Amino acid sequence: MAGKEKLFMEACKKKFKEEPTDVSTKYYCFGGWKQSKSKVEFQKTADEIAKKRGIPMLNEDIGVPLGQRSWMPYQLSHTDIYAEADDLHCVNNCAIQQAWDDIRRTILVGLDSPHQTIERRLGKEVTPETINNYLETVNHTVPGGAVVQEHMAEINPALAWDSYVKVYSGDDELIDEIDPRFVIDINKLFPAEQAEQLKKAIGKTLMQAVRVPTIVGRLMDGATVSRHAAMQISMAFISSYKLAAGEAAIADFAYSAKHQSLGMGTMMPARRARGPNEPGGIPFGYLADMAQSDRVYPDDPGRASLEAVALGAIIYDQIYLGGYMSGGVGFTQYATAAYTDNILEDYVYYAIDQIKSRYGGFCKLDPANTDEVMKLGDDINAYALEMYERYPAVMETHFGGSQRATVSAAATGIAGAMATGVADVGLNCWYLSMLQHKERTGRLGFYGFDLQDQCGSANSFAYRSDEGLPMEVRGPNYPNYAMNVGHMSGYTGIPKAAHVARGDAFTANPFVRVAFADPSLVFDFANVTKEIGRGALREFQPAGERSAVIKG
Amino acid sequence: MAAYKRQFYPGTTTPAKNRRRYMDPKVKLKKLRDVAMDDVVRIMGHRNPGEDYKSIHPPIEEGKEPDCPIRKLVTPIEGAKHGDRIRYIQFTDSVYFAPISPYQRAWMYLSRYRGIDTGTLSGRQIIEVRERDLEVLAKEYIDNETFDPALTGIRGATVHGHACRLDEHGLMFDAWQRYVWDDEKKEVVYVKDQVAIPLDRRISVGKPAAMSDLKKRTTIFRADGVDMRDDKEVTMYGLRIHKLRTLGGYQPWKVKGE
Numbered sequence: 001m002a003g004k005e006k007l008f009m010e011a012c013k014k015k016f017k018e019e020p021t022d023v024s025t026k027y028y029c030f031g032g033w034k035q036s037k038s039k040v041e042f043q044k045t046a047d048e049i050a051k052k053r054g055i056p057m058l059n060e061d062i063g064v065p066l067g068q069r070s071w072m073p074y075q076l077s078h079t080d081i082y083a084e085a086d087d088l089h090c091v092n093n094c095a096i097q098q099a100w101d102d103i104r105r106t107i108l109v110g111l112d113s114p115h116q117t118i119e120r121r122l123g124k125e126v127t128p129e130t131i132n133n134y135l136e137t138v139n140h141t142v143p144g145g146a147v148v149q150e151h152m153a154e155i156n157p158a159l160a161w162d163s164y165v166k167v168y169s170g171d172d173e174l175i176d177e178i179d180p181r182f183v184i185d186i187n188k189l190f191p192a193e194q195a196e197q198l199k200k201a202i203g204k205t206l207m208q209a210v211r212v213p214t215i216v217g218r219l220m221d222g223a224t225v226s227r228h229a230a231m232q233i234s235m236a237f238i239s240s241y242k243l244a245a246g247e248a249a250i251a252d253f254a255y256s257a258k259h260q261s262l263g264m265g266t267m268m269p270a271r272r273a274r275g276p277n278e279p280g281g282i283p284f285g286y287l288a289d290m291a292q293s294d295r296v297y298p299d300d301p302g303r304a305s306l307e308a309v310a311l312g313a314i315i316y317d318q319i320y321l322g323g324y325m326s327g328g329v330g331f332t333q334y335a336t337a338a339y340t341d342n343i344l345e346d347y348v349y350y351a352i353d354q355i356k357s358r359y360g361g362f363c364k365l366d367p368a369n370t371d372e373v374m375k376l377g378d379d380i381n382a383y384a385l386e387m388y389e390r391y392p393a394v395m396e397t398h399f400g401g402s403q404r405a406t407v408s409a410a411a412t413g414i415a416g417a418m419a420t421g422v423a424d425v426g427l428n429c430w431y432l433s434m435l436q437h438k439e440r441t442g443r444l445g446f447y448g449f450d451l452q453d454q455c456g457s458a459n460s461f462a463y464r465s466d467e468g469l470p471m472e473v474r475g476p477n478y479p480n481y482a483m484n485v486g487h488m489s490g491y492t493g494i495p496k497a498a499h500v501a502r503g504d505a506f507t508a509n510p511f512v513r514v515a516f517a518d519p520s521l522v523f524d525f526a527n528v529t530k531e532i533g534r535g536a537l538r539e540f541q542p543a544g545e546r547s548a549v550i551k552g
Numbered sequence: 553m554a555a556y557k558r559q560f561y562p563g564t565t566t567p568a569k570n571r572r573r574y575m576d577p578k579v580k581l582k583k584l585r586d587v588a589m590d591d592v593v594r595i596m597g598h599r600n601p602g603e604d605y606k607s608i609h610p611p612i613e614e615g616k617e618p619d620c621p622i623r624k625l626v627t628p629i630e631g632a633k634h635g636d637r638i639r640y641i642q643f644t645d646s647v648y649f650a651p652i653s654p655y656q657r658a659w660m661y662l663s664r665y666r667g668i669d670t671g672t673l674s675g676r677q678i679i680e681v682r683e684r685d686l687e688v689l690a691k692e693y694i695d696n697e698t699f700d701p702a703l704t705g706i707r708g709a710t711v712h713g714h715a716c717r718l719d720e721h722g723l724m725f726d727a728w729q730r731y732v733w734d735d736e737k738k739e740v741v742y743v744k745d746q747v748a749i750p751l752d753r754r755i756s757v758g759k760p761a762a763m764s765d766l767k768k769r770t771t772i773f774r775a776d777g778v779d780m781r782d783d784k785e786v787t788m789y790g791l792r793i794h795k796l797r798t799l800g801g802y803q804p805w806k807v808k809g810e
Binding site for chain 2: 018023025068370386388441446447455467
């Protein structure tokens with residue numbers, strides 16, 4: 001395939017001395033794990049710890065000899081940042097952790113219902129002034145301040161500097177009356193067309209984005225976030241509206257905060273043993289809405305899809321499946337393939353070029369034209385697989401078949417979604433990719449996920465919840481996805497691709513979309529790979545640290 | 553009505569024909585080398601040559617089998633008769649025109665043998681069976697045309713390497729270096745068993761085949777070999793499966809006539 005310079009070339013040349021097209025190389029002569037700066041640092045640290053505690057620790061000479069191949073760095077896609085794989089492990093990367101912390105500690109609580117209670121039941125007036133007063137109060141209580149009882153213990157603000165409450169609405173007149181320090185300003189943060197769509201969808205509802213302290217989410221769990229918010233919101237109402245603490249109507253505030261609120265993740269079945277606001281319950285469409293690239297780079301739908309893929313990789317694949325569901329250290333190598341070295345980038349931008357030249361733009365291919373959809377899917381998938389075959393450096397970069405399966409299927413799925421504007425068509429193309437990949441190469445991924453990928457064509461358009469659901473509201477807990485390691489990244493990118501191609505301002509939920517446009521969040525959701533890279537370079541400053549209460 | 557004639561795989565190209573050949577139990581696969589059975593046993597590492605087979609149950613004819621119609625129907629394989637343990641051999645197949653690839657291994661084994669369990673991953677394919685049957689099978693698949701000394705690895709653990717570039721002798725990467733290049737004999741020699749325990753003797757598995765030969769033997773479609781899209785029947789078959797499954801789960805009435 002002649003033509004443009006491949007987007008993965010720079011990374012391949014940095015990773016390997018040979019030309020990316022060379023099939024031959026040398027092995028077993030690079031000095032083992034000592035090639036790696038991070039492994040050397042790890043070993044030195046472990047030796048010191050082992051000496052101090054009297055119990056052995058990490059020993060890089062145990063097990064398979066690491067570093068038999070030339071040690072390769074990873075380029076964070078669409079950035080200039082290179083990192084070692086160790087620094088992309090979620091335990092070693094505080095930016096990845098903060099992305100999850102910022103999601104978990106978020107709960108969206110509407111103010112319409114409490115305002116009705118105040119006005120109709122308690123007979124008090126709600127005005128922009130009282131709302132501002134309430135917001136000042138709630139920004140005292142949610143980070144851990146007391147308002148009702150004297151002689152109360154409070155949370156040290158240095159531990160909770162990331163905690164606050166802001167509001168947003170589709171009602172411009174109301175928002176104009178609110179103290180701008182407390183506002184997520186849709187008009188300023190979104191391009192005009194997106195802002196109009198979002199305001200229309202949100203309407204006159206006044207929504208609070210409550211950010212519980214990171215340290216609270218870490219000490220308890222995602223399910224505690226609504227409880228912390230409910231308690232502190234109720235206290236703020238009591239204080240700011242001068243209400244009786246024991247009056248039955250007060251329970252309405254707590255009730256609405258706990259049960260009429262919007263968590264980021266739904267509760268999962270008991271067998272998963274997780275509460276709400278945990279990563280397994282986040283629908284793909286919600287995570288796609290959290291990814292904000294299309295707000296800041298509205299003319300680059302490819303980047304929007306790829307950033308959603310990256311967010312899916314860290315939240316679902318690395319933290320949820322790799323940590324919550326599996327444990328251990330194996331998932332980093334697997335999941336990072338989707339957001340490093342510009343390989344998926346190359347495939348996606350190739351797909352975009354194809355869509356534009358064949359159909360004259362996005363969403364112009366009739367989703368009911370199955371034969372043409374399959375033709376497009378076949379072509380994009382063949383391109384992706386051919387790149388692995390033409391460029392052995394790319395093949396070796398994705399040295400696990402599961403990596404290649406995910407990345408090829410993600411490109412094919414994103415193509416189908418963008419061409420038609422329908423996420424489920426993209427999903428169907430994902431499964432086409434998987435079947436063809438297996439047929440072409442005689443291999444795919446591993447036992448656990450091959451099964452789901454080979455039966456998925458049949459359920460890609462199913463809307464009954466026990467069989468399918470629209471892709472926007474499927475999530476990692478959908479039965480066939482519970483073991484699909486590495487797939488969650490692509491699954492997040494597909495609905496995102498469909499909706500950015502349509503020019504939609506959001507994928508599944510306008511409230512979630514606006515909440516993560518907030519510049520006060522610690523993690524920048526418009527620049528996911530860059531933030532991960534800053535974490536890898538140890539430049540990222542997270543919240544939730546305990547140093548304020550540790551001497552020395 | 554004519555009797556059903558078993559079909560194996562569509563297509564007209566070399567990889568498609570090879571897939572059919574490997575799957576068809578009537579085709580006797582070409583023997584290319586003769587690795588001694590004791591050496592096969594050493595490479596697998598489950599027992600020492602000459603050592604008795606360990607058993608997990610008494611020989612079937614000594615036991616009291618329940619009165620079960622299925623048991624009456626199925627003739628046990630030799631290892632099952634004797635109560636052998638179930639052990640494994642696992643092959644890793646390079647993407648660079650290895651003679652066979654993991655899914656074709658599974659199809660081939662399941663088409664040709666009884667009493668086996670296979671597991672397929674991207675680089676490797678494990679086959680588990682009673683120990684004495686395993687040894688016969690392992691020797692057959694090390695000796696025959698589905699094995700290439702440079703591009704097929706015998707690996708129990710640390711199996712990756714199938715997608716790595718080849719070393720200066722054309723060998724597939726193995727982090728444990730279970731096999732090495734014998735520059736004098738121009739052969740590949742195993743120096744460690746499947747799980748990388750050093751062997752007390754070097755075991756030659758012979759000379760690697762030329763790439764031109766491998767391209768005639770392989771089951772792998774590749775852009776720099778035979779592209780799957782150049783085999784219209786294989787491509788059509790894949791697309792058809794996808795289409796029928798899609799319609800079957802969505803608009804089953806549309807399947808009629810497809």
